[in-house]
Amino acid sequence: MTELRYPRVLLKISGEALAGERGLGFDFDTxxxxxxxxxxxxxxxADLGLVIGGGNIVRGSQLSKMGMDRVSADYxxxxxxxxxxxxxxxxLERKGMETRVMTAIRMEELAEPYIRxxxxxxxxxGRVVIFAAGTGNPYFSTDTAAVLRAIQIKAQVIIKxxxxxGVYSADPKVDKTAKFYDEISYRDVMLEELxxxxxxxxxxxxxxxxxxxxxxIHKPDAIAAAVRGERVGTxxx
Numbered sequence: 001m002t003e004l005r006y007p008r009v010l011l012k013i014s015g016e017a018l019a020g021e022r023g024l025g026f027d028f029d030t031x032x033x034x035x036x037x038x039x040x041x042x043x044x045x046a047d048l049g050l051v052i053g054g055g056n057i058v059r060g061s062q063l064s065k066m067g068m069d070r071v072s073a074d075y076x077x078x079x080x081x082x083x084x085x086x087x088x089x090x091x092l093e094r095k096g097m098e099t100r101v102m103t104a105i106r107m108e109e110l111a112e113p114y115i116r117x118x119x120x121x122x123x124x125x126g127r128v129v130i131f132a133a134g135t136g137n138p139y140f141s142t143d144t145a146a147v148l149r150a151i152q153i154k155a156q157v158i159i160k161x162x163x164x165x166g167v168y169s170a171d172p173k174v175d176k177t178a179k180f181y182d183e184i185s186y187r188d189v190m191l192e193e194l195x196x197x198x199x200x201x202x203x204x205x206x207x208x209x210x211x212x213x214x215x216x217i218h219k220p221d222a223i224a225a226a227v228r229g230e231r232v233g234t235x236x237x
Contacts, residue, residue, distance in 0.1 A: 005229025006157040008047040008123065010150035011038070012143065013161050015055035015084055017217055024056055026087055034161075034217060035091045038128065040224040042097055047123040049153055050130045051146035052088060054080025060138075074138035078105060081142060085132035086110065098127040104136030104145070116152050123153070143201035151208050158210060159226055160197065161217035166234030167196055183235045196236060205236070212236040 017034065020027030041048050054060075060077030064070040085101045092099050100122050101111035112118065114131060122129045134145040143160075150158045168178040169192070186206035189196050196202065196214060205212055215222045215233030226232045 003229075004044060004046055004227055006046065006155075006227050008049075008153065008155045009041065009227055010049045010051065010146055010153065010155040010158045011041075011161060011223065012051045012146040012158060013053070013217065014163075015053035015057060015080065017161065017163065018052070018084060018087070019056035026056070028091075031088065031091050035088070035095050037217070037220070037223050038092060039095055039097060040221065041227050042126075042128060044224055044227060046227050047126075047153075047155075048128050049119070049123075049149060049155060050085075050088065050128060051142055051149060052081055052084040052130065052132070053142045054078070054084060056080075057083050071138040074134075074140075075105075078133040078136070081134060082107070082110065082132045085130045089130055092128055098125070099130060100127050101130045101132055104131070104133040119153055129153075141198050141201065143197040144204065147197070147201045147204040147208075147210065150210060151204065155210075157226075158205070158212045159223060160212060160214045161223060162214060163216065163218065165216045165219075166214045167194060167236065169194070171195075181234050182231070183237075186236060189236060209237075 018026055018031055020030035054077045057080030058076050060074040063073035089099045089101050102114040103111045104114050106113045119129050131149045134142050135148055164172055167181045167184055170178040172178045186202055189202055213226045213233055213235055222232050
């Protein structure tokens with residue numbers, strides 16, 4: 001067994017990542033590739049918690065901008081994350097991994113309610129735990145939910161898997177002169193208003209001294225390498 005720098009990890013994946021090039025819904029080839037990356041982490045012996053966004057199904061923030069009640073829109077977004085969690089659970093289990101979906105909004109016919117002690121027990125038994133429905137509260141993003149769950153399960157790191165190689169001074173897809181950061185402090189992320197995570201999530205990380213690694217989900221072995229402690233993407237601490 002390889003020596004792991006981070007024996008327990010919270011992996012945050014955006015909903016859009018599941019949609020591949022399509023932007024909406026599911027791209028099963030992309031999802032199978034992501035599942036392979038997750039399997040490498042699990043095979044290395046690390047405990048893995050997963051939080052998946054809902055942007056490929058419904059974005060609460062966009063609906064509220066269109067005039068929908070913010071609370072209703074956010075609840076719709078949370079339900080989108082549950083749909084994604086069930087889809088990812090199915091793919092992981094078909095690859096032979098044991099999983100549990102835990103939701104912040106009770107829906108016992110589909111998944112277990114989130115109970116911290118039960119989640120810790122699942123890790124002891126080697127299961128991948130997928131945390132769905134955000135924090136269960138409107139006005140909080142899935143980034144904030146990911147940080148909250150990471151702190152609660154005593155994860156040593158949050159890995160945010162995105163479509164770029166790490167943190168840049170601007171959007172590298174738009175601005176070709178954007179500077180790449182190998183490492184950056186949470187304070188600088190806040191001061192420069194970099195779009196790493198929303199401010200609530202960044203503040204929670206900072207206050208709890210929880211490191212964050214931002215990397216490219218489409219790079220083979222990137223997540224497993226980060227768990228081993230190799231320098232991949234950007235380290236925020």
